[in-house]
Amino acid sequence: MGRSVAARKHPDDCRQQHGEAAVRNVLRARRKEDTKGVWTIALCGSLAIGLVAYLWNFADQALSAACVGHVFETLASFEEFPSERTPWHSGAPGSIAEYAYGLFCDGRWRFWDHPWRVVPTQLASDPLLYVFDDFLSSSEVNAVLKLVSDLDFFSSGLKDSVDMGYRSSRTSFFPPGIAEEDPVLLRIARRIHATAHVPLSHGELLQVVEYREGDKYELHLDADPDVPRVATMILYLSDVDGGGETVWPHNLFNGSLQEGPLPKPTNGSETRQPMQPYCDHQSYLKVQPKKGRAVLMYNLKREAVWGDIKQTMVNENSLHGACPVRGKRSKWVLQKWMQYKSLA
Numbered sequence: 001m002g003r004s005v006a007a008r009k010h011p012d013d014c015r016q017q018h019g020e021a022a023v024r025n026v027l028r029a030r031r032k033e034d035t036k037g038v039w040t041i042a043l044c045g046s047l048a049i050g051l052v053a054y055l056w057n058f059a060d061q062a063l064s065a066a067c068v069g070h071v072f073e074t075l076a077s078f079e080e081f082p083s084e085r086t087p088w089h090s091g092a093p094g095s096i097a098e099y100a101y102g103l104f105c106d107g108r109w110r111f112w113d114h115p116w117r118v119v120p121t122q123l124a125s126d127p128l129l130y131v132f133d134d135f136l137s138s139s140e141v142n143a144v145l146k147l148v149s150d151l152d153f154f155s156s157g158l159k160d161s162v163d164m165g166y167r168s169s170r171t172s173f174f175p176p177g178i179a180e181e182d183p184v185l186l187r188i189a190r191r192i193h194a195t196a197h198v199p200l201s202h203g204e205l206l207q208v209v210e211y212r213e214g215d216k217y218e219l220h221l222d223a224d225p226d227v228p229r230v231a232t233m234i235l236y237l238s239d240v241d242g243g244g245e246t247v248w249p250h251n252l253f254n255g256s257l258q259e260g261p262l263p264k265p266t267n268g269s270e271t272r273q274p275m276q277p278y279c280d281h282q283s284y285l286k287v288q289p290k291k292g293r294a295v296l297m298y299n300l301k302r303e304a305v306w307g308d309i310k311q312t313m314v315n316e317n318s319l320h321g322a323c324p325v326r327g328k329r330s331k332w333v334l335q336k337w338m339q340y341k342s343l344a
Contacts, residue, residue: 067105067190082197082230087120087130087296106191120195120296124248124255124285127318128298131287132195135294136188141237143184144334147174148208156209156217168215169322173205188235192336196231196296201344204229204337211244211331217322218275219249219265223299223314228340232297235334236289241327244289249278250317251285257317260284265319279323286323289331300340 088098120130136144151172179185185206193200211217223229234246249265252258260283265273278284287295301315325331 063104067101082298087132087195088197101190101194105187106194107187122255123287124251126251126257127248127301127315129248129251129255129285130296132294132296133290134292135191136235136237136292138292140184140188141291144188144208145237145332147178147182147185148172148332151208153210167217168211169217170210170212172208174208176205179206188334189336192233192235192294193338196233196338198231198338199342201342202230202338202340204339204343207335207337209333209335211322211325211333213326213328213330214324215322215331216275216324219273219278219319219321221299221314221316221319222297222337223318225314228300228314229337230298230300230340231338232295232299233336233338234295234297235336236291236293237332237334238289238330239291240289240325240331241329243279243324243326244331245279245286245323246289246295246320247275247278247323248285248317248320249275250319252283253285255285275321275323278321289333 118132118134120132123129123131151174153170153172156167156169156171174185179189189200189203189206193203222232249262250257252260260281262277262281262284265278279286287293297318297320299315299318301313322331
């Protein structure tokens with residue numbers, strides 16, 4: 001009988017055990033509910049992210065179609081000769097479509113890493129020549145240089161020693177697949193063409209050139225009757241220690257075509273007249289490389305022949321060259337040639 005009394009549990013102990021079991025059941029139920037809640041939130045979050053990604057992709061495709069379609073054509077058409085229109089820029093008056101293009105298509109108004117207004121300075125009227133400081137933002141330049149590291153470069157000069165002395169640098173091109181898919185390159189290409197008033201379909205491949213110490217490109221024309229490049233845009237991707245200027249030997253430093261201290265260069269697409277005297281003389285028009293700076297030059301002019309008929313001619317005054325680089329820092333250039341006729 002004593003064992004029976006010893007084995008009997010106190011009522012309070014039973015209540016405590018039942019209470020602990022109830023608490024455990026409640027906690028277990030809550031954990032299940034919490035787990036369900038977490039999974040529900042995760043599922044809803046995934047669906048929301050997927051929906052946003054789908055809508056973003058749809059909007060991006062629609063915007064891209066607008067950028068290369070109707071909106072772009074309001075900026076770039078040959079109803080007027082391109083060089084007869086002031087380059088379009090963020091400070092220029094324009095239509096809502098132009099401002100929308102600048103905001104959504106070519107990024108010229110991405111004020112978080114780019115100047116609010118990039119306004120051209122006209123350097124000469126014959127050839128028509130403009131310079132834009134901060135045309136590219138620092139982040140855009142860095143992104144391009146990062147892409148450049150994956151390109152295959154070749155010597156810009158030809159194999160014989162005469163041509164190597166005429167042009168010495170390393171050159172490469174961005175393949176169409178990269179140029180059309182990389183958002184930075186696509187944005188830059190759109191900005192170049194919109195600024196020059198030349199449709200995207202008229203553009204050649206984006207060219208990248210590295211000029212190392214002593215490298216140069218003697219006096220030359222970018223256009224000829226067989227390759228009617230209406231405009232050239234040169235974008236400097238780096239600063240240099242010295243030299244490396246782009247020089248126009250027909251123009252004095254103030255842009256005029258007056259006679260200078262040196263004789264006028266002979267005409268021709270690739271004259272063998274030495275460039276160095278024009279590089280050394282302070283009287284001639286030169287643009288110094290500067291990271292983010294761009295130069296826009298129009299290479300063609302109109303000549304009236306047989307009354308109202310217009311004929312496109314190469315402007316011999318667009319003759320220019322790249323002076324030798326001095327110092328260890330390379331001169332990096334991104335270049336875009338745009339032709340008078342569509343290449344599509």
